[in-house]
Amino acid sequence: MVAHSEAVPRRRRRSQRAVARRFDSAGPGTYLFLIVVVAVSLFPLYWSLVVASHSNSAVYAYPPKLLPGANLFHNIRRLFNSELVSVDFAKALVNSAIVSSVVTVAVVFFSALAGFAFAKLDFRGRKVLFLLVLATLLVPVQLGLIPLYIEMIHFGWLNSIKAVIAPNLITAFGVFLMRQYIAGGVPNELIAAARVDGCNSWRVFWHVILPVVRPMAAVLGLLTFMNTWNDFLWPFIVLNARNPTVQVAVSDIATVAYTPDYSLILTACFISILPLLLVFLVLGRQIVGGIMQGAVKG
């Protein structure tokens, strides 16, 4: 014990030195490396803007034009003119907004509900059922797409956005994230106090849990919205060009013409990215934090 108490100050001094060593102030080389990384990360997005803002003939110029041109609004008008383009792009945007919003609200709500049950309620089979939820994370659900397609024919949901919404209403990832957050972030005393006040489980969830999980709900909601907005394979299988989501519409514009009209295609890409880009600029800090938090806990 004596030796231990003696060792403390020395160790602290040493640890300060180690911290200094570990967190070296970054030198110019470090910044140069990071700037190159950032440039590579941003360049393709910049490039889509460059191509989207030129006429299609300018896209075939050599050497290629590296600065944005003046044709962006002309191309956007072309994109939304359904006589020129194979799809109704405005409808696609509305569809994607509906699908992503409904899925996001449902995933956050149902995940919080199930997460609450797994974290704070006592019931038979709790552990086994939670393991089952985790096990489904390993099952590549997408591979059931053939029977799922047949199912959708039977439901009469083919070419309807219902087919895109229903299978995504809740995710194992969301349940897992919410369970971890509620287990660690909601004190049992808070729930007990609500019980004493006569709250049943539902009211505990509504009045105690939901307000507390708001930060995690925001992160889960953002990630869900992005994933749903960007989802391609399943919408591509069940929807057609007449009633598409944004991704289906963009891919249709890109593949329907014999010679690709790149300025139009990349305008469509750019418009399809823009909403998420704006969300990211405003809330990117929270998204970064959420991913890093999730990484440590998982």
Next chain:
Amino acid sequence: MNAVSGTGSPGEVVVAPRARRKLLRRLDAKLSPYLFISPFFLVFGVFGLFPLGYTAYISLTDRNLLAPVSHFIGLHNYALLIHDSYFWRAVENTFGIWFLSTVPQLLLALVIAHVLNTKLRARTFFRMAILLPQVTSLVAVALIFTQLFAHDYGFINYALGSVGIHHVYWEAGRLSSWFALSVMVMWRWTGFNALIYLAAMQAIPEELYEAAAVDGARRFRQFIHVTVPMLRPTILFTVIIATIGGLQLFTEAYLFQSRTSGGTGGSNRQYQTIVMYLYEKFLGSTQFKFGYAAAIAWCLVLFIALFGIVNYFFVSRIRSAEG
């Protein structure tokens, strides 16, 4: 409370509601948890588990969208699949692209995370900037890069040309198309993995670095002997995620061809992936061979499971070697 204080004979008036409340409370305690978790199991059962099981059944039939009846044909689809050279070519392509994209991606992510784990100005800016590609949809990634990799007017060939390297016909060659697709995957995922590594690096206890510093390890050796071993669980996690995603690669490769022809992945099927071949048999060409496509789906499940098992043994080997 009110009921008790308000009535002269509390016995009869209060007991009945209290008994009912007790019953309700017991019902609540017993049933609510199941009610709360039921949406997950309902959705997963109807749209996840049932289709996956049904896939197994369909794969044993000659089901076709165009045929009114289907017949049970046992393992015939699988027997055909084993001798299907297109299928094995797709398997090779998928694993080739997976390898080319995953290995450099994770190494680069480690380096970026290590660099980000220093005292930095504009830290949040760098973190957000490297995550930005994640926000971009697969469709947009595929189309933007297809244009960048275009043969005559693409930016990449232009850049290569300006340093004296001849234009590459990226889409036409096998290795070159794999490379182009790997670049797309890497571009979208490297920053995300770097952030995961960064989070794990920040959770490594200081004492380990102290000890290494005492032993005279410099920064690079600290990275090799402390950081990398401590990150092993995280690295394995990212490998698993990258593999499950990589084996299901579809969108980038499907949109890479100048004009889709049912998803054949180039004129020589040089970059057709397993899921693309599945799609070709399913809806892409006009064959609608659902039974055959289902057999391909189950082979893919098998590959993913096999990989999981190999990974599991690999991990437990390392653990036992350490312990």
